[in-house]
Amino acid sequence: MATRIDKLVKSYVLKSETVHALRGVSFDVPEGDYVAIMGPSGSGKSTLLNMLGCLDQPTSGSLFLGDDNISLMTDDELAEIRSRRVGFVFQSYNLIQQLTVVENIQVPLYYQGRLGAKEYARAVALAEQVGLGDRLGHRPNQLSGGQQQRVAIARSLVNDPYFILADEPTGNLDSVTTDEILELFDRLNGEGRTIILVTHEDDVAERARRIVRLKDGSLYSDESVSEEQRAAARLLQHEAAIAVKEKQGLAE
Numbered sequence: 001m002a003t004r005i006d007k008l009v010k011s012y013v014l015k016s017e018t019v020h021a022l023r024g025v026s027f028d029v030p031e032g033d034y035v036a037i038m039g040p041s042g043s044g045k046s047t048l049l050n051m052l053g054c055l056d057q058p059t060s061g062s063l064f065l066g067d068d069n070i071s072l073m074t075d076d077e078l079a080e081i082r083s084r085r086v087g088f089v090f091q092s093y094n095l096i097q098q099l100t101v102v103e104n105i106q107v108p109l110y111y112q113g114r115l116g117a118k119e120y121a122r123a124v125a126l127a128e129q130v131g132l133g134d135r136l137g138h139r140p141n142q143l144s145g146g147q148q149q150r151v152a153i154a155r156s157l158v159n160d161p162y163f164i165l166a167d168e169p170t171g172n173l174d175s176v177t178t179d180e181i182l183e184l185f186d187r188l189n190g191e192g193r194t195i196i197l198v199t200h201e202d203d204v205a206e207r208a209r210r211i212v213r214l215k216d217g218s219l220y221s222d223e224s225v226s227e228e229q230r231a232a233a234r235l236l237q238h239e240a241a242i243a244v245k246e247k248q249g250l251a252e
C-alpha cells in the first residue's frame with residue numbers, strides 16, 4: 001500500500017499572522033521504501049509527520065495511505081485509522097513504566113479492545129523479533145535505552161501498520177545502540193516494512209533508501225541513496241560502535 005502526498009499545504013492561522021508550515025509538498029512513498037526526512041529547524045518536518053501519523057489534517061492537498069484519503073476524514077475516522085494502521089516510534093520511547101515489555105507491545109491493541117491469547121502470542125513473537133524474547137516480564141526501567149527503543153519498535157508493529165513512523169528514533173542513543181537500532185530497521189525494511197523517519201543526522205539518513213529534504217515548508221530535494229553509500233554509512237557506524245565497545249572492554 002503506497003502513501004501518496006499530493007500538493008500538501010498546512011497553514012496555521014494565528015491572531016496576527018498566518019504561518020505556512022507546508023507550502024504544497026508532493027512525493028510518494030511506495031510500499032517497502034525507507035525514507036529519511038531531513039531539513040532545518042522550522043522547515044515543516046514535524047508538521048508533515050503529524051499528518052502522516054493521522055494526528056492532524058492538511059489545509060489543502062491530499063494524503064492517501066493506501067486507499068484511505070486522510071484529508072477527507074472526520075476526526076473519529078482519523079483516530080480509528082491512527083490506532084489501527086500507524087506505528088509510531090519516538091525519540092523518548094514513550095513506554096508505560098508500570099507495564100512489562102510484552103504489555104507495552106500490546107498497548108495499541110488494548111485501545112481497540114483486542115487482548116486475547118492470539119494478541120498476547122503476537123506481542124511475544126514481536127518481542128522475539130526485536131531480540132527481547134528473554135525480557136518479556138521486564139519493566140522499562142530495567143532495560144537499557146536501546147532495549148526500550150526496541151520495545152517501542154515492536155509496539156509500532158503490533159497493528160500491522162502502513163509504515164513505521166519514527167521521529168528522531170536514535171536521538172537519545174549512543175553510537176553502539178544507534179547502530180543496533182539502525183540494523184533492526186535495515187532488517188525490518190528487508191522484510192518488507194515501510195519506514196519513514198525524521199532525523200537531523202546525515203549518517204542516520206544515509207542508512208535509508210531515500211532522503212527527502214524540506215526547506216521553508218517546500219520540498220527541497222528528493223534523492224535516492226545508492227547501495228554503495230548505504231553500505232559505507234553502515235560500515236562507518238559499525239566501526240564506530242566497535243571502537244566504543246573496545247574502549248569499554250565490551251567487544252565480543
Ligand SMILES: Nc1ncnc2c1ncn2[C@@H]1O[C@H](COP(=O)(O)OP(=O)(O)OP(=O)(O)O)[C@@H](O)[C@H]1O
Binds near residue numbers: 014039
Ligand atoms: N501549532 C502550530 N501553530 C502555529 N505555528 C506552528 C504550529 N506548529 C508548527 N508551527 C510552525 O510551522 C513551521 C514548521 O514547524 P515544524 O515543527 O513542522 O518544523 P520542524 O522542521 O519539525 O522543526 P524542528 O526540527 O525544530 O522540530 C514553523 O515555523 C513553526 O513555528
